[in-house]
Amino acid sequence: MRFHFFLKILVLSGLLYACNGQNRPSVGIQHTDTLSYSRKNIDEHSNYFLKEDDRLDTTYFRAKYPIFQESKINDLIATVVHLEGDTSMEEAAHRFINSYNEYVEENNGKSTATWSRDLQVDVVANTPIFLGIRTKQEEYTGGAHGDHFTLYSNFDRQSNKAITINDIILEDNKDKFIKIVEQYFRKQEGLSGDDSLNGKYFFEDGKFSLADNFTFEKNDILFYYNVYEIKSYAEGNTELRIPYTTFKHLISDKGLNYINSIN
Structure with a gap:
């Protein structure tokens, strides 16, 4: 397959027109939660297009993520928003697109597939004592199939530290x-x-183990095992919910406070 370079400027202009409004915060600030934040969208494309049958395809990087009014909160969640240590989402987008462009240029303008990365970061809990974040990413950079994962992260608002299962269960x-x-x-x-x-x-040595990846829901604690953690890619991820009522007697006072704050 060959890239049709004479079309790229025309098609890119059409994409940019169709996607006007990208790379800007979503309208409105969330006021119903304890912390106020806006949501920002990033949508960037490569200038190289791949013709497949009757359509043109291109590599893209898309992200939706929260921007809190308090800078210390943005610093607190930075590692679960900027997964590869970038200082901004724009930097992450540019690096991803540039990597693909370099790959194409090293192959004399040819490629068998486009790349893609979709990243979505959501606030799933926002109380006076803890903040819950869900990070979901789907990525394809060639090969038989893409990669995807979901990461839950919980932060104590008083200590500004990540909450681990040891904070919940003594x-x-x-x-x-x-x-x-x-x-x-x-x-x-x-x-x-x-x-x-x-x-x-x-499981190592056939012994059951907890996922480090968990979140608090209204009635249950959810443990989330991503693909390859305990099963093959074909088996997919595993969501395991445990009702609080079954282990309430084992929960620490701190853990009860976290759970009660969302109920």
Whole structure:
């Protein structure tokens, strides 16, 4: 396949016209939550187009993410917004697009596929004591299939630190909690208490383990295992919900405060 360079300027102009309004904050500030923030959209395309049958395709980088009015909050969540250490989303977009452009130029203007990256960062919890963020990304840079993941991150508003499972479950109660979670996992997967976790699952030494990736929902704690963490790509990700009522006696006072703040 060849790039039709004589078309790229005309088509790019059409795309820019169709996408007017990109690279600007969404209208309005969120006032219903404890922290105020706006949402910003980034949408950038490569100037190189790939002709496939009756259509032209191009590499793109798209992102939607929150910008808080308090700069310290933006600093707090920076690592789960700017996943590769970029100082801004514009920098991330330029770097991604430039990487593709360099790849095309090194191959004499030829490519078999375009690249894409879609990043969406959402505020899933916003209370006076903690902030919950969900980061979702889908990416394709060639090969048999793309890559995708979902990352949940929770931050304590008073200490400005990430919340870990050790903040929720005291160390003395950890083993009891893991047993409860494993029971729910086995039930969800249709396994008996004696079925091995080797083979189909990727748990180390066949021993069940908690995902570091979790979030607080209204009635449950959600553990989220991304692809390749405990299953093959074909098996996909795994969402595991555990009702608070089943382990309320194991939750720390701090954990109860987090949970009560969203109910």
